[in-house]
Amino acid sequence: MPQSSHPLRKLGFLTIGLFDPANPAAGHESTLQVIELGERLGFDSAWLRHRHLQFGISSPIAVMAAASQRTSRIELGTAVTPMGWENPLRLAEDLATVDVLAGGRINPGLSVGEPMHFETVKHELYPHTADLEDFSYARVERLARLIAGEPVREFSGKQGVVEEFSNRVEPHSAGLRERLWYGAASRKSAVWAGANGFNLLSSSVIFPDPDEEPAFARIQQSQIRAYREAAAASAQPHGPARVSQGLVVIPTDSASPGQREKYQRYVGERTPRTLTPQGPRGMLFAADLLGTSDQIAEQLYAHEGFQEVDEVAFALPFSFDHEDYVQILTDIATTLGPALGWSPTV
Known part of the structure; x- marks a missing residue:
């Protein structure tokens, strides 16, 4: 179990930014207000x-850009951006622009692979190149190179009286490359992230190796350790190898009876999927942690994955109301975080 000499160093939260399709502006405004609340409560980061x-x-x-103008300190990240939907060069420009606007607070989390339900969308996403697109690690490697400022082309300099061109992505945001994260759910991806200079996002979903016993916390622990070994052996000069864990936690310290009933119903509906491996790859889901902050802290202290980290980005439930998120975040910041040795940033 973690000792008091190894307290939780950074506390963040993750939200899906749910909205009603009949009134999407209200949902986006709620997300921005939640991020503002997170900063006031002393959270270190907010992830989308x-x-x-x-x-x-x-x-x-776009949401991070808006949030960057309504906050001054809290870090803003994505967990995660699926690179199969993105053009790395254009994404590099957007991320660097927002990082400049935010004063160096952006933490892009990334993943690779074919877009979800690709067959249903490829005719619009890549109408002429769907069968040629590379959805491998090379796509995120390309983004990392461009963000680091490596040349895009040989051409640069002035053309005519007004136009001046660069040979790298502009604006260049120094330090952004060191804040790239990879969302790894398998040992292979964790090792790749460590070997290639990415920080590691480890969440509530993992894929075990074929010979591993399906025990979520133990497998997560082994993946984190494999990541750190790969990072230590790597010559990548991209700063310290950071690891953040993202479980769903729902403290009930200040919840109303109605909220407690809602939360219990939510967890009850999701619990069956955590009991056995899911799908052809044996995907494992972590159990949602529901209870008082003391009860949740005790469960986290006993969790092998949590024992490996000093940063977390606790995931907010998908389908709750704004007032529920206010209660949960307030309890995390004022009760659960301190129980884990964390102190708010002001």
Whole structure:
């Protein structure tokens, strides 16, 4: 179990930014207000999920840009941006622009792979190149190179009287490359992230190796350790290898009876999927942690994955109301965080 000499150093939260399709502005405004609340409560970071063709945030970069102008300290991240939907050069420009606007507070979290339900959308996403697109690690490597400021082309300099061109992505935001994260759910991805100079996002979903016993916390622990070994052996000069864990936690310290009933119902509906491996790859889901802050802290102290980290980005439940998020975040910041040795940043 973690000792008091190894307290939780950074506390963040993750939201999907749910909205009603009949009134999307209200949902986006709620997300911005939640981020503002997070800063007032002393959270170190706020993270946005990335959802395409769903009723959650489809453009976290735009939301981070807006949040950057309503906050001054809290770090803003994505967890995660699926690179299969992105052009790395254009994404590099957008991320660098928002990082400049935010004063160097952006933490892009990334993943690779074919877009979800690709067959249903490829005719619009890549109408002429769907069969040629590379959805491998090379796509995120390309983004990292461009963000680091490596040349895009040989051409640069002045043309005519007014136009001046650069050979790298502009604006260049120094330090952004060191704040790139990779969302890894398998040992292979964790090792790749460590070997290639990315920080590690480890969440509530993992894929075990074929010979591993399906025990979520133990497998997460082994993946984090494998990541750190790969990072230590790497010659990548991109700063310290950071690891953040993202479980769903729902403290009930100040919740009303109605909220407690709602939360219990939510967890009850999701619990069956955590009991056995899911799908052809044996995907494992972490159990949601529901209870008082003391009860949740005790469960976290006993969690092998949590024992490996000093940063977390606790995930907010998908489908709750704004007042529920206010209560949960307030309890995390004022009760659960301190129980884990964390102190708010002011």
